[in-house]
Amino acid sequence: FCQLLEMISKDEFSRAVRGLKADRYAKGFTSWEQFVAMEFCQLAQAKSLREICDGLRCCLGKLNHLGLDEAPKRSTLAYANGHRPWALYERVFYNLLDCCRAAAPGKKGKFRFKNKLLSLDATVIDLCLGLFPWAEFRQTKGAVKLHLLLDHDGYLPTYVHITEGKVHEVNIARTLTLPPGSIVAMDRGYNDYTLYHDWTAAGVWFVTRQKENAVYEVVEERPLPQNRNIRADQIIRFTGPASSQKCPLLLRRVVVWDPKKQEEIVLLTNHLTFGATTIAAIFKDRWQIEVFFKTLKQNLKVKTFVGTSENALRIQIWTALIAILLVKYLMFKSKLSW
Numbered sequence: 654f655c656q657l658l659e660m661i662s663k664d665e666f667s668r669a670v671r672g673l674k675a676d677r678y679a680k681g682f683t684s685w686e687q688f689v690a691m692e693f694c695q696l697a698q699a700k701s702l703r704e705i706c707d708g709l710r711c712c713l714g715k716l717n718h719l720g721l722d723e724a725p726k727r728s729t730l731a732y733a734n735g736h737r738p739w740a741l742y743e744r745v746f747y748n749l750l751d752c753c754r755a756a757a758p759g760k761k762g763k764f765r766f767k768n769k770l771l772s773l774d775a776t777v778i779d780l781c782l783g784l785f786p787w788a789e790f791r792q793t794k795g796a797v798k799l800h801l802l803l804d805h806d807g808y809l810p811t812y813v814h815i816t817e818g819k820v821h822e823v824n825i826a827r828t829l830t831l832p833p834g835s836i837v838a839m840d841r842g843y844n845d846y847t848l849y850h851d852w853t854a855a856g857v858w859f860v861t862r863q864k865e866n867a868v869y870e871v872v873e874e875r876p877l878p879q880n881r882n883i884r885a886d887q888i889i890r891f892t893g894p895a896s897s898q899k900c901p902l903l904l905r906r907v908v909v910w911d912p913k914k915q916e917e918i919v920l921l922t923n924h925l926t927f928g929a930t931t932i933a934a935i936f937k938d939r940w941q942i943e944v945f946f947k948t949l950k951q952n953l954k955v956k957t958f959v960g961t962s963e964n965a966l967r968i969q970i971w972t973a974l975i976a977i978l979l980v981k982y983l984m985f986k987s988k989l990s991w
Contacts (some may be wrong), residue, residue, distance in 0.1 A: 695976040734965035742971035756985040757807025769835040770805040772942040790818030838939035846899035863921040868893035884908040
């Protein structure tokens with residue numbers, strides 16, 4: 654645990670603490686001690702404040718290696734989670750992300766193109782509305798939504814945004830500023846014709862699933878590759894009254910046969926030069942963001958929370974994302990093919 658935490662720069666952490674005045678009202682329990690306790694919660698699978706504090710207290714005498722004089726009390730940790738700024742851990746996350754990017758491998762020969770490949774998606778974290786009344790999602794259900802942009806170079810989360818469960822994914826996608834030439838793979842939940850037009854104008858490529866009720870005309874039929882699961886490769890133009898006005902562009906429609914599910918997958922993209930099999934492979938690699946969400950929810954503490962305030966919940970989610978970066982950094986640095 655001490656070796657893991659050594660990857661966090663103490664200078665950058667102290668700079669972030671001073672910038673946000675996180676230790677302004679601290680009386681003996683510093684932000685670093687809070688950070689150590691919450692990372693222990695993630696990596697030791699602690700289910701409550703009692704488990705965190707008792708778990709650290711079991712190692713009394715060794716805590717000086719972590720920068721702690723003693724294990725925190727439950728009330729002290731609970732108060733810190735409720736009142737210390739969660740933005741501190743957001744800064745720590747992005748500082749650590751820069752180190753991980755430097756060590757991350759490339760796309761490992763999956764694709765020949767040099768464009769940056771990204772996946773955009775969101776996952777809902779269910780909450781009990783009785784305990785989290787501020788996170789109202791439906792009439793009897795609470796939730797927050799984790800919006801994430803995954804970089805396929807090392808499969809690192811390059812952008813994270815936490816909102817209430819009611820916020821739609823497209824609203825967050827409209828606020829993103831993506832580098833020109835990058836390719837974004839996303840699911841059907843991001844269907845927005847104005848967004849397609851804006852991204853094309855900015856030089857950003859996208860690969861997504863086409864809406865089932867889309868109205869279009871086929872402008873060109875392209876030849877199909879042999880011995881591949883490509884059923885159609887077409888250049889289309891939207892003809893609906895709203896879609897044709899919002900997105901008056903020529904787009905590409907690729908129909909792929911999925912042998913596992915025995916169904917056709919209809920893809921839509923603004924990239925007109927890549928092969929149809931490459932377009933299909935890009936969308937297939939989008940599954941890695943689903944794997945990331947599954948890893949986050951199954952291996953770290955983002956489904957049960959040790960605090961009920963919005964601030965405490967955000968701190969726990971950000972410390973979970975920091976823990977994932979720490980483990981991924983070790984994976985990149987490992988030279989053994991275990």
